[in-house]
Amino acid sequence: MSNHxxxxxxxxxxxxxxxxxxITRLVQAGxxxxxxxxxxEGLDGWVPASDHFNIAAAGSPPPMPDTAPPQAAIPHSRPGxxxxxxxxxxxxxxxxxxxxxxxxxxxxxxRASRSEYWYFVLFTFILGFVTGxxxxxxxxxxAVSPLNSLVSLALFLPALAVAMRRLHDTNRSGWWIGGYYLxxxxxxxxxxxxxxxxxxxxxxxxxxxFIGIGxxxxxxxxxxxxxxxxxxxxxxxxxxx
Numbered sequence: 001m002s003n004h005x006x007x008x009x010x011x012x013x014x015x016x017x018x019x020x021x022x023i024t025r026l027v028q029a030g031x032x033x034x035x036x037x038x039x040x041e042g043l044d045g046w047v048p049a050s051d052h053f054n055i056a057a058a059g060s061p062p063p064m065p066d067t068a069p070p071q072a073a074i075p076h077s078r079p080g081x082x083x084x085x086x087x088x089x090x091x092x093x094x095x096x097x098x099x100x101x102x103x104x105x106x107x108x109x110x111r112a113s114r115s116e117y118w119y120f121v122l123f124t125f126i127l128g129f130v131t132g133x134x135x136x137x138x139x140x141x142x143a144v145s146p147l148n149s150l151v152s153l154a155l156f157l158p159a160l161a162v163a164m165r166r167l168h169d170t171n172r173s174g175w176w177i178g179g180y181y182l183x184x185x186x187x188x189x190x191x192x193x194x195x196x197x198x199x200x201x202x203x204x205x206x207x208x209x210f211i212g213i214g215x216x217x218x219x220x221x222x223x224x225x226x227x228x229x230x231x232x233x234x235x236x237x238x239x240x241x
Contacts, residue, residue: 004041004042006039007038008037008038008049009037023053027053032053033049033055036049086111086234088110088241089111089169089233089241091116092116093115093119097115100116101159101162102158105161106158110241111166111240111241113166113169114231117166118229121159124155124159127155128148128151131147132145134147163177166228168240170228170233171238171240176224180222180225183221187217191211194207
């Protein structure tokens with residue numbers, strides 16, 4: 001390497017001219033690194049020192065490893081790969097699901113896995129079927145069905161609570177259920193008022209159309225909720241836990 005006067009940049013300031021032997025000494029001292037910009041007459045512009053000096057051979061330390069903290073892995077779904085359930089909404093067995101839902105009788109916070117929700121739905125269905133049979137045997141001809149009515153009333157709140165927690169597990173608000181019941185109530189009130197104030201013995205075409213459209217809307221809302229209840233929960237924490 002022929003002897004030239006060099007310039008180099010340190011902290012944004014140009015230093016030089018210095019002899020090539022001084023550049024070599026600065027490389028060995030670590031003042032000039034592979035990425036330090038240097039220039040001499042004959043070059044088109046500033047270039048890294050490593051383009052003209054053997055930095056490694058001059059004894060410069062190896063580059064520091066990346067000290068940036070590792071990013072937390074973000075759970076995501078991959079085709080054909082089942083992600084583990086979130087620990088806040090674990091899978092439940094039939095008996096465990098019943099026990100958890102009854103202990104969380106009016107707990108509308110937190111999350112519930114699909115197994116917890118659907119096992120409790122199965123439990124309420126079986127209990128309703130059994131009490132319906134008992135009502136038929138013990139209270140024949142009684143339209144009230146006292147046993148079935150009492151069981152349905154007792155299980156309404158825990159069933160509502162686990163349904164809301166199931167929506168939370170998919171990162172959806174429990175107000176989806178609130179809107180569903182509110183819509184049914186408003187629909188029933190409007191239909192009752194319209195039919196009750198009608199001056200005709202038979203409902204008109206407009207009234208029948210309104211009843212049909214409302215029924216279709218409620219059916220669509222019901223199917224939407226069923227789809228939500230069947231969805232797999234978020235594999236990690238979400239807005240609800």
